[in-house]
Amino acid sequence: MKMDRVKRTISVVILSFGALCILFPIAWMISTALKPLSDAFDGQLIPSHPTLSNFTALFAPGAAGSVARWLGNSLFVSITVSVLVMIIDSMAAFALARLQFFGRTALFYVVVISLVVPFIALLIPLYLEFANANLLDTYWVLILPYTSNAFGVFLLYQFFLGIPKELEEAAMMDGVNKFQLWRRIMVPLSVPATATLGLLTFMNVYNDFFWPLVATTSQDMRTMTVGVQLMAVGQYNTNDSLLMALTLCSVIPMVLAFLFAQKQLTQGIATTGTNL
């Protein structure tokens, strides 16, 4: 017993040190964001002249970046994509798991192909496809490419397979058609799995950088991730307090998602690892 307590203490000490290493950069970001520029290099973790002036400067009219617009773009795009992906993938997964139709096997290959194709191979043709359609630098180009989400089909397919057949047969006896079966029975039963998919999709789209970087060019169409990068190499390059305030603002939606839905996020990630 005594040995056990020693071991536990040792592991808590090691983990606490690791946790400090994780938290230190975040604490430093918050601290710098709350300092006036003149104090940014003072080396103090606790600001000696705490101020919110960096945040008001970010959102002030005539500021270098359009922070509110970028935040709005990011939220609009990632929420729209999440809703679309949840509907599209739920329908496809339901058909794959529960219905018989011509070409079902071929569709499985389609899902697997989309899972293994790396984004870099799609980057240039996707860009030119949208350039040809004259849709670069619009919401279309920011939303549409993410709607092909095979991971979600895979996730929900496994979930639908686990729903007992009797439930479906009972519903069919009551004379519901396939659409009603999906809408009234399968969708409500799969709320937890679908919500996990929605959250993971939101996180991926909100945090994506490469695609919005090449797909948008005007200040008004940039997303938050690209905005942070633009300011980091541009106007805020020499104003680290402003840059840290902007970085802090850019992560707030994901911090909220983390605080309220950490369980769904971690469960979603854990299932991807243990189901293989």
Place this chain on the structure above:
Amino acid sequence: MAVSEVRTKSLSVQRRRRPVMRVVWDQFSSFLFVVPFLIAFVAFVGYPIVYGFIISLHHWNPIAGDLGYTGFGQYATLFDSNSLFGQQFWTGLKNTALFVVISVPFLLAFPATIAYLIYRSPLKSLFRSIFFFPTVLSVTAVTSLWSWILQTQGGAVNNLLQAHVPWLVEQPWAWISIDMATLWWTLGFNMIIAYAGFTQLPQSTIEAAALDGAGSLRTFWSIALPQIRPVLAFITVISTISSFNLFAQSLLMTGGGPGSSTEPLTMVIYNQAFNAMHMGSAAAMSYLMALILAIISLVQYRITRERA
């Protein structure tokens, strides 16, 4: 096919009045459910794959479009060690490969160890939350943050160490910086997967090992780790793929420097396509990169499958 034919027959026996139409409608209405997904796939994966291959066989400019067919000429150029594009491609690939080699072992070892420590210690959910947290941040937030604390003059890390390390501007520090930021950012993701693996272990095996007098390190190394081998294999494969796709950390932390020593293949492709405007050549590079990545993943998958 065979199954549906059998179904067709039995249905037509049962419902004599409208057998054929009924079956056709049954198949068609089922198919309707996958139509939205199929449209999205064809438009944003299937068509681009084919289109990109066609582009890679042409000289292509984003404004002028097709500037002439070259067959596999642009692929051949990449294997010509005297050509500029070929040199850029292989330098980029070498840098990417180096990053994979210096990041994947840490992305496996740290998360597995931390997950096991959390699994065996109190305050599980607190530690899990803290280590997981950076995973939800965007890569630009992570690099913006790390670039600030790694500044040579007055950066928080140099202050803490009382040192003058040129983190982002000289080798080998530039690679170490990118590696540290990446590890900080993504170890929580792998930790969650490893932790889920440990929780599925039968508790009795670890207790039995403890009763047999096996030390903690020995229990971890010889009992716990081998039992979650498939999970560790999965972490290795996904970490290799994500490290192979390194882009933003180099672009934002070091700008690919010093020189082009931290410029990964993705950045070479990005510059070739969007700065030099050689879309055809960039497409050829990205297809070759995808092919190399596919081969690596396949080999890893085979090896880990055999061992697991």
